[in-house]
Amino acid sequence: MRQFWFHQAIIVLVALVVLFTNLGGTRLWDRDEPRNAGCAAEMLERGDWVVPVFNAELRGHKPVLLYWLMMSAYAVFGVDEFAARFWSAVLAVGTALATYQIGRKLFDPMVGLWAAVILTTSLMFDVAGRAATPDSVLIFFSTLALMIYVLAGFDARQGYFPRSWAAVAALYGTMGLAVLAKGPVGLVLPTAVIGMFLLIMRLPQLQLIPAAAPWWKRPIGLLRPFAPRHFLATCWFMRPITAVLAAGAVALPWYIWVGMRTDGEFLRAFFLEHNLGRAQTAMEGHGGSILFYPAAILIGFFPWSVFMGPTWIEAIVRMKRRSASFPGIVFAMCWIGVYVGLFSLAQTKLPSYVTPCYPALALLTGLFLHRWTTGDSVVSPVWIRLSYATLGVVGLGIAVALPVASHFFLPGEGWLGVIGAIPLLGAVGGLWLIYRQRRQAAALAFTATATVFVTTLFGLVLVRVDRHQQNHLLLDAIAQRSLSPTVASYRTLEPTWVFYGGRPIKPLVEAQAVDEFLTSGRDRFLITTRKAWEQDLRETLPAQATILAECPLFLKKGKLVLIACATEDVRTAGLLPPPVEVRHRIEKVERR
Numbered sequence: 001m002r003q004f005w006f007h008q009a010i011i012v013l014v015a016l017v018v019l020f021t022n023l024g025g026t027r028l029w030d031r032d033e034p035r036n037a038g039c040a041a042e043m044l045e046r047g048d049w050v051v052p053v054f055n056a057e058l059r060g061h062k063p064v065l066l067y068w069l070m071m072s073a074y075a076v077f078g079v080d081e082f083a084a085r086f087w088s089a090v091l092a093v094g095t096a097l098a099t100y101q102i103g104r105k106l107f108d109p110m111v112g113l114w115a116a117v118i119l120t121t122s123l124m125f126d127v128a129g130r131a132a133t134p135d136s137v138l139i140f141f142s143t144l145a146l147m148i149y150v151l152a153g154f155d156a157r158q159g160y161f162p163r164s165w166a167a168v169a170a171l172y173g174t175m176g177l178a179v180l181a182k183g184p185v186g187l188v189l190p191t192a193v194i195g196m197f198l199l200i201m202r203l204p205q206l207q208l209i210p211a212a213a214p215w216w217k218r219p220i221g222l223l224r225p226f227a228p229r230h231f232l233a234t235c236w237f238m239r240p241i242t243a244v245l246a247a248g249a250v251a252l253p254w255y256i257w258v259g260m261r262t263d264g265e266f267l268r269a270f271f272l273e274h275n276l277g278r279a280q281t282a283m284e285g286h287g288g289s290i291l292f293y294p295a296a297i298l299i300g301f302f303p304w305s306v307f308m309g310p311t312w313i314e315a316i317v318r319m320k321r322r323s324a325s326f327p328g329i330v331f332a333m334c335w336i337g338v339y340v341g342l343f344s345l346a347q348t349k350l351p352s353y354v355t356p357c358y359p360a361l362a363l364l365t366g367l368f369l370h371r372w373t374t375g376d377s378v379v380s381p382v383w384i385r386l387s388y389a390t391l392g393v394v395g396l397g398i399a400v401a402l403p404v405a406s407h408f409f410l411p412g413e414g415w416l417g418v419i420g421a422i423p424l425l426g427a428v429g430g431l432w433l434i435y436r437q438r439r440q441a442a443a444l445a446f447t448a449t450a451t452v453f454v455t456t457l458f459g460l461v462l463v464r465v466d467r468h469q470q471n472h473l474l475l476d477a478i479a480q481r482s483l484s485p486t487v488a489s490y491r492t493l494e495p496t497w498v499f500y501g502g503r504p505i506k507p508l509v510e511a512q513a514v515d516e517f518l519t520s521g522r523d524r525f526l527i528t529t530r531k532a533w534e535q536d537l538r539e540t541l542p543a544q545a546t547i548l549a550e551c552p553l554f555l556k557k558g559k560l561v562l563i564a565c566a567t568e569d570v571r572t573a574g575l576l577p578p579p580v581e582v583r584h585r586i587e588k589v590e591r592r
Contacts, residue, residue, distance in 0.1 A: 019089040021459035024082025026466035033132040034495035037084035040070035056504035060269025065180040066134040088136035092129025098147040099359040106328030114366030121450035124300025141178035172243040176250025196334040199225035278348035288349040296351040306390040310383040314368040335360035392427030470551040477549040482523040490528035
């Protein structure tokens with residue numbers, strides 16, 4: 001028991017350092033963060049806990065659970081970046097603890113500890129845990145559901161499924177919360193993970209690929225889990241009626257309520273456009289080949305992805321030998337395979353889609369590291385040295401690439417390339433410890449390297465990058481000139497303008513509409529690019545239309561401009577203080 005609490009303390013400590021260091025230190029990043037944070041702010045301002053609205057329009061992209069969490073944080077901390085990201089970080093800590101419990105049950109407490117720390121210090125998981133998006137919420141409840149399954153039913157004597165109705169109800173009810181976080185994937189994919197595992201483990205003698213069969217017959221063995229009778233029997237064994245009732249009891253009331261409040265418009269937009277539509281077409285240019293997710297995992301699981309080769313060798317060899325860890329390895333592989341396989345079939349692809357399988361990647365990596373540090377690994381030592389060398393090469397690449405990129409996009413920030421020294425020094429130190437036969441110390445050195453690297457990246461480097469976001473200068477100019485402005489944009493609109501401006505912005509796509517907008521009343525302002533102003537608007541707008549302020553585009557060439565018809569009111573700057581809610585957000589940005 002003392003070991004258990006010691007492990008918990010280590011996990012929480014590492015997670016708090018990585019996830020909460022400077023959590024609110026940067027502005028919200030376009031585009032998803034300000035959309036989600038702004039939606040929660042608008043719902044809180046209206047006192048409406050049912051209908052998601054952003055920029056005065058129905059937001060049918062995501063369900064409501066994230067907004068509820070943000071609204072509760074706003075009530076305590078105020079409407080700011082820290083509050084918007086608070087629950088994502090808290091639930092990421094919870095995911096790490098749940099991963100430990102899974103590893104402790106499937107393999108060994110040390111494997112669980114390794115897995116939790118590995119997960120907490122991997123890039124893409126930290127992106128989710130430090131972002132005002134529903135990804136961390138989905139990852140937590142999906143992992144929690146699988147933890148309940150493992151703790152309650154991972155026993156060959158009971159068919160690898162919980163016998164207790166309460167455990168099954170808790171399992172699917174937790175998936176219902178995942179459905180409230182991001183939709184049907186919260187139920188379908190964790191259920192598919194369990195189902196795939198059961199399809200394999202319930203096969204007679206586990207003869208997927210008979211060794212004595214001719215080579216041309218062996219692929220047929222892969223289809224055995226999907227034999228109709230076996231497949232249907234396994235589905236029924238998983239208690240589908242309980243699944244529907246438990247998940248539905250949690251998620252359906254809000255879906256029904258929001259459907260009634262919006263005359264079905266939210267349900268149409270969410271299910272048909274943002275679920276079915278994303279599966280059928282590559283929306284917003286987010287497409288990719290079948291290699292998209294393997295490549296995304298190599299980057300997103302960094303720095304631990306350098307162990308991908310020896311990790312898979314270790315897992316496959318132990319599976320073939322039917323070692324004691326066989327069921328756990330199969331479960332982790334099913335977890336990874338379901339997410340990567342199904343999302344590879346979808347046309348819209350984003351790296352964040354497969355982040356819920358990162359706990360499984362961490363479990364397999366933790367298993368390998370535990371076996372290696374205890375001298376029980378089946379992997380050749382060459383793979384270990386190659387992994388550490390890869391870390392050093394990546395560090396060197398970062399040290400070279402960041403200054404070059406900074407020259408074009410972040411003038412004056414070339415020094416950020418020194419972050420590449422962290423993995424480079426970690427690799428050199430690790431290789432030296434391996435040479436001295438100090439495996440445990442080498443593994444701990446890698447862990448320290450990963451922790452320092454991701455903490456520095458998110459807590460310092462991104463803060464410096466954030467200083468180059470300057471669109472708040474336009475919002476400040478608007479707030480100084482009018483107490484009740486009406487703002488529009490022409491052919492460009494970033495959600496941060498809506499969130500930090502504290503008011504809706506009307507998007508316009510035609511020059512004639514801009515003319516009508518600016519001349520139809522007082523206190524009207526337009527945000528657009530200088531290129532659009534010079535090519536489309538300068539010759540078509542009235543002579544009194546003028547540029548009041550401008551700022552550079554963030555990480556792009558060109559500038560943003562603020563345009564208004566030059567009356568005496570808009571020529572005079574600094575006479576009006578910004579509204580309270582706008583002033584609070586602008587002052588916080590200017591202090592940086």
